[in-house]
Amino acid sequence: xxxxxxxxxxQGATYETLLRVAKAAEDLHYGAFFxxxxxxxxxxxxxxxxxxxxxxTLAGLARETExxxxxxxxxxxxxxxxxxxxxxxxxxxxxxxxxxxxxxxSGWYEAEHEAYGIPFPKEKFGRLEEQLAVVTGLWNTPVxxxxxxxxxxxxxxxxxxxxxxxxxxxxxxxxxHGAKRTPALAARYADEFNIPFASLEDTERxxxxxxxxxxxxxxxxxxxxxxxxxxxCVGRTDLExxxxxxxxxxxxxxxxxxxxAGSPAEVVERIAQFQGVGSQRMYVQMLDLDDLDHLELIASxxxxxxx
Numbered sequence: 001x002x003x004x005x006x007x008x009x010x011q012g013a014t015y016e017t018l019l020r021v022a023k024a025a026e027d028l029h030y031g032a033f034f035x036x037x038x039x040x041x042x043x044x045x046x047x048x049x050x051x052x053x054x055x056x057t058l059a060g061l062a063r064e065t066e067x068x069x070x071x072x073x074x075x076x077x078x079x080x081x082x083x084x085x086x087x088x089x090x091x092x093x094x095x096x097x098x099x100x101x102x103x104x105x106s107g108w109y110e111a112e113h114e115a116y117g118i119p120f121p122k123e124k125f126g127r128l129e130e131q132l133a134v135v136t137g138l139w140n141t142p143v144x145x146x147x148x149x150x151x152x153x154x155x156x157x158x159x160x161x162x163x164x165x166x167x168x169x170x171x172x173x174x175x176x177h178g179a180k181r182t183p184a185l186a187a188r189y190a191d192e193f194n195i196p197f198a199s200l201e202d203t204e205r206x207x208x209x210x211x212x213x214x215x216x217x218x219x220x221x222x223x224x225x226x227x228x229x230x231x232x233c234v235g236r237t238d239l240e241x242x243x244x245x246x247x248x249x250x251x252x253x254x255x256x257x258x259x260x261a262g263s264p265a266e267v268v269e270r271i272a273q274f275q276g277v278g279s280q281r282m283y284v285q286m287l288d289l290d291d292l293d294h295l296e297l298i299a300s301x302x303x304x305x306x307x
Contacts, residue, residue, distance in 0.1 A: 001275055001306040002031040005295065006073055006229055006283035009052050010038035010112075011045050015060060017289050018052065022061050024292050025068055028299035032069035032101070033061065034283060037076050040112035044249070055088045062096035071101035073194065073229060073283060074175060077127055078107030078118060082134035082154055090139065090165040098166035103173035103194065104132060125181060127153045132189045136172065139165060173227075177206065183213035192225040194283070197258065203228060204277035227281035228274050231259040234267050234298055244294060248287040260284065264301035271306060 005025040009018055022033040037054035041047025058070050070092070075085070085104075093100040106124035107113075113120035121127060130151040141147040141161035149156045174186040175194035183206070186193045193210045195203055211221030233248070233255045235241035241262060245252045255261035260270055260282075271282055284298060 001271060001279070002281040003298070003303055003306070004032040004034055004069075004281065004283045005030050006034045006036075006285045007289060008036045008038070008285065008287060009057070009289075010036060010041050010047060011043075011287065012041065012047050012049070013052065013289050014049060015052055015057060018057055019061065019064055020292065021286070021289050021295070022065055022068065022070075024295050026065050028295055029303070030068065030284075030295075030299065031281070032071060033065075034071045034073050034101075034103070037072050037074065037079065038109060038112055039079075039118075040109065040115050042109075055092060058100065059092045059095055062092050062099070065096075065099075067099075069099045069101060070096060071171075071173070072103045073196070074103040074105030074173065076107035076109075077104060077131050078113060078120060078124065082131040083138065083156060083159070085131070086135045086138040087163065089135070089170060090163045093165035093167055093170055094163065096166070100165070100167070101171040101173060101192075102135070103175065104128070104135070105175065123153070129185060130154050132172070132174075132185065136189060137161075139170065175229075177202065179209060183209040184217075186210050186224065187213035187217040187219060190224055192227055192281070194227045194229060196229040196283075197231070198228065199258075200273055200277055203274060203279065207278040225280050226278050227283060228279045229283035229285055230274075231255065231261075231285040231287060232267070232294070232298060233259060233261040234264060234294065234302065236263070236297065236301075244288065244291065247291070264297070264305075267298075267302050268305045271302070275307075 025033045039051045054072050106128040110120050130153050138161045147159040147161040171191040173192045174190040176182045195206050207226050214221045233244045260267045
């Protein structure tokens with residue numbers, strides 16, 4: 001079981017804060033540092049000092065880290081044209097020496113689009129399908145050849161399809177709870193399928209759907225990595241767990257029911273339950289980015305017990 005750090009900077013974080021977390025995650029041997037892609041806070045927090053852009057952040061981290069993998073859960077397809085996104089991700093992959101992964105979703109948070117003047121189209125899923133075709137098509141076009149694409153939403157003509165990523169294949173993550181179109185899209189384009197904030201039952205059901213869609217598309221279900229994202233609240237004592245829950249405005253029992261909460265032993269058992277229904281990777285959502293001791297506790301008391 002691979003543990004990765006997942007952050008939500010729109011809730012209030014500077015680049016320097018994210019750099020501290022990413023460097024700590026690297027030093028503690030987490031598998032990756034991932035961040036959300038949002039421009040507006042959610043809930044009752046003020047979001048100060050304001051948003052940071054996902055790919056600008058990852059470009060900086062690419063130069064200031066050495067080993068840890070870097071990526072998004074999920075880049076909002078509404079924020080970027082697919083040709084531009086392909087260039088951005090390829091460049092950050094080069095800057096990192098080949099450590100980037102692209103999680104790409106349709107975009108959903110209408111309020112942030114309104115706040116920053118970003119169009120919020122009705123046909124988001126159809127656009128996402130075309131974005132995946134364009135981004136992967138540009139990367140897969142051999143150097144010296146040209147890429148042309150005629151879609152309903154995007155048209156590219158005679159593109160040189162440059163630059164190329166450093167990796168021969170940038171891993172693409174697709175995720176969500178959709179019963180039909182999402183598994184089919186993952187079967188066509190994904191290297192990893194992620195289901196965020198899901199129960200064991202929903203996780204097992206969705207993984208089954210994706211495996212079936214992959215087989216129908218002519219792939220083995222085992223071609224994909226299957227992962228979860230869950231909020232973490234771990235403590236050595238009940239008081240420490242409650243302190244961390246209070247710091248993020250959550251209830252301990254609710255976190256135990258819906259996340260990774262409690263003592264290290266409880267969290268190891270909880271992760272094993274997800275592993276039992278097919279999860280191979282866990283994105284540990286850290287909401288208090290100033291609490292680096294939390295990262296250390298999970299790394300020292302949970303990670304060594306996972307298989």
